[in-house]
Amino acid sequence: MRVVIQRVSGASVSIGGRVRASIGPGLLVLLGIGPEDGPEDIDWLVRKVAGLRIFDDEAGVMNRSVVEMGGEALVVSQFTLMASTKKGNRPSYIGAAGHELAIPLYKSFCQALAAAIGRPVGTGEFGADMQVALVNDGPVTICIDSKNRV
Numbered sequence: 001m002r003v004v005i006q007r008v009s010g011a012s013v014s015i016g017g018r019v020r021a022s023i024g025p026g027l028l029v030l031l032g033i034g035p036e037d038g039p040e041d042i043d044w045l046v047r048k049v050a051g052l053r054i055f056d057d058e059a060g061v062m063n064r065s066v067v068e069m070g071g072e073a074l075v076v077s078q079f080t081l082m083a084s085t086k087k088g089n090r091p092s093y094i095g096a097a098g099h100e101l102a103i104p105l106y107k108s109f110c111q112a113l114a115a116a117i118g119r120p121v122g123t124g125e126f127g128a129d130m131q132v133a134l135v136n137d138g139p140v141t142i143c144i145d146s147k148n149r150v
């Protein structure tokens with residue numbers, strides 16, 4: 001599993017011109033799922049995302065997590081995070097999990113993150129053509145791959 005985490009002052013996801021979910025200050029999480037991913041990847045990534053100290057404390061130092069600052073989260077599925085660009089200029093998406101595996105893992109990730117941060121998580125719609133709007137705060141953008149834990 002791969003995530004791109006962006007610290008935002010606000011973010012939303014729209015489908016067909018209608019806002020499906022929006023958040024205020026918190027995290028926009030773009031989630032890519034591979035065919036070898038499973039529950040252990042969810043557990044590890046959710047702990048990392050919920051505990052990531054990328055919000056300022058009283059001294060202006062990035063020392064607080066989304067939980068500690070009472071922030072929100074928006075999770076958007078993004079199979080293109082699993083792209084391979086080794087050959088040519090056209091990305092290959094063979095490294096992305098199929099719907100039968102990815103949809104349940106996406107839902108489980110969202111549920112686990114909601115439990116970890118103690119509030120509902122906004123979501124996109126798996127497989128939909130989505131428009132994501134955000135104001136990256138900082139900017140702060142972090143990439144994490146559950147297969148690269150060391």
